[in-house]
């Protein structure tokens with residue numbers, strides 16, 4: 001089942017509890033307290049606060065309703081935190097006075113509370129600060145809304161959730177809500193993920209829990225639903241009769257850059273493939289060893305925080321087989337790697353050959369429909385056409401919808417910005433539900449356990465390349481993926 005079908009289905013079949021209905025209908029007025037736990041960490045500085053700032057600039061966080069709280073263990077003042085964040089918010093060296101003022105006004109909405117992640121004192125303090133804000137702002141006329149963003153390692157989720165539940169829940173008689181946002185990695189395998197889900201599930205109901213996978217907030221991922229179901233063109237095509245294979249590829253042209261210690265505990269499958277790339281869940285058959293290639297870039301272990309003999313993969317190519325009526329026989333290739341030759345993420349749907357090949361052009365390449373998530377957001381359809389001129393020759397070309405050119409002046413929101421706004425609005429459509437999480441771990445856990453035990457080795461590859469050559473070989477042999485040579489899509493320049 002594709003992500004889009006899955007989303008449509010889950011909306012239609014969702015068997016909502018009265019609580020989830022209450023939450024959906026909860027009024028969107030009254031004081032709004034946004035608490036960023038782990039406020040001095042990398043994620044908060046680089047993603048969460050900048051996303052909040054952009055929402056503020058666009059008027060989604062009205063200063064008469066909103067207060068943002070940073071919470072972490074370090075003992076610093078409100079101003080210390082504001083100064084630490086400023087550099088991540090100012091657009092650039094040539095920022096206008098107006099932009100700088102906007103940053104200052106936003107920073108003034110932020111307060112800092114220090115405390116540990118498992119002590120009553122810190123959370124009581126936090127609750128006191130939030131309550132003060134609520135009584136100052138509009139809670140007298142409306143309900144209070146409390147949003148807790150856990151920019152923290154998952155190991156502390158259960159204790160932090162317990163503290164929030166015990167000391168920091170919304171207590172307003174006028175209604176409102178308490179919502180929790182958590183970040184991946186949600187566990188390390190099926191068992192640990194289920195345990196985490198159970199522990200959090202005992203404290204909060206599913207409609208209160210927002211599991212962020214920021215890839216679900218990317219513009220072109222969100223477009224897939226419309227694309228697939230609002231276009232007649234795709235209806236008869238989207239199946240095993242026409243599609244030869246589907247590739248979902250993530251490449252980065254840099255390594256782990258200071259995150260080696262974290263990365264080594266997880267590896268590329270847990271960091272990227274099990275979540276960002278995996279939206280095909282139902283009816284996936286067990287992964288076969290000979291359809292997996294793992295790699296590790298040379299130099300990865302030079303990082304002091306990475307053990308000398310680490311086998312953690314920084315590259316993986318995995319073929320998934322979906323056993324259902326629509327997709328039987330169509331390989332879904334998930335590929336991700338660090339320190340490769342490019343930075344890009346795309347979904348490539350390759351069609352089967354045209355029977356007959358009357359123009360003898362099959363060797364030039366197959367039709368492909370490509371969704372480029374980043375950079376240079378685009379969708380293009382690779383076609384064979386007549387080469388302009390007197391001769392009846394064929395050439396590979398494309399129908400190209402490049403966003404920057406087609407939607408000039410439009411701003412594409414950052415994934416985090418959109419998802420935080422969804423959380424405030426109570427829309428869980430683009431978040432990971434518990435059963436989805438379980439299904440994704442079920443697919444990868446057996447392979448991950450074998451890698452952890454050292455039974456599956458990573459092949460070394462040179463940084464700046466396509467990864468281990470074995471991966472291309474396996475894709476050709478096992479997935480029938482036919483690479484088009486001599487054709488490169490060049491994003492149009494304005």
Ligand code: BG6
Nearest residue numbers: 184214252271272276345374415
């Ligand atoms: C994160 C991974 O979830 O996504 C990182 O932990 C990765 O390893 C990042 O670099 C990629 O996100 P984006 O939006 O920059 O493609």
